[in-house]
Amino acid sequence: MNRFFGYGSLVNRRTHAYPNLTRHTVTGWRRAWRHTPLQEAAFLTAVPDTASEIDGVTADVPGGDWAALDLREAAYVRTPLSDGTRIYHIPEKMHGPAPRTHPILLSYLDVVVQGFLTEFGATGVARFFDTTDGWDAPIRNDRDVPIYPRAQTLSLEEQAIVDENLARIGAIARVS
Incomplete structure (x- = not known):
């Protein structure tokens, strides 16, 4: 089978041109922010969790x-x-431990939430936040000057949805 399951930025059709995109849910996985020495920002990943399921897309x-x-x-x-x-x-030990917790880029999160x-x-946005771990990481507000390479422009309404969900889970976007 030549299909992938996307659970983060790949949910946003504006970031790719893969055909036959359909909504999908997988069981046995949960999302988490992973911190590695590879970059200065956190990665969104999926981690095995038999008690969880996550929404996303296949294409x-x-x-x-x-x-x-x-x-x-x-x-x-x-x-x-x-x-x-x-x-x-x-995988948890693939890249070794990060020397510190890396920030979540708001421009990356915006792309995921927009999707x-x-x-x-x-x-579905609320469910994304609820099925993702690692919200204790700092959130770097880079909306005005995005660092994330596939950043998208969000409407004020979309930005408000991101900000409201961050507030709901107790996370705060900090100025860059």
Whole structure:
């Protein structure tokens, strides 16, 4: 099978052109912010968790040519799920421990939430926040000058949804 499951920025259709994107839920996984020495910002990853399930999307990899997606997801390992769909994730000890907790880029989070809002609505956005661990990391507010390479422009309404959910879980975006 030449399909992948995306649970973060790949949910946002504006960040890629992979065809036949459909909403999907996988069981046995949970999202988490992972801190590695590879970069100064936290990565969003999926971690095995038999008691959890996460929403996301599946899409085709045309011709089974995984090279471009592997390049985009270079810090991750591609693993087949039980249905043959592949998921990219960062195993806990893959990159070694980070010397400190790295910030979550608000521009990255904005892209993820914009995708979830489009695909799953406000309820899906809340579920994203509730099925993701690691919100104790600092959040770097880089909205005005985005660091995330696939940053998107959010409407004021979309920004408010991100900010309201951060407040709901007790996380605060700090000025960059």
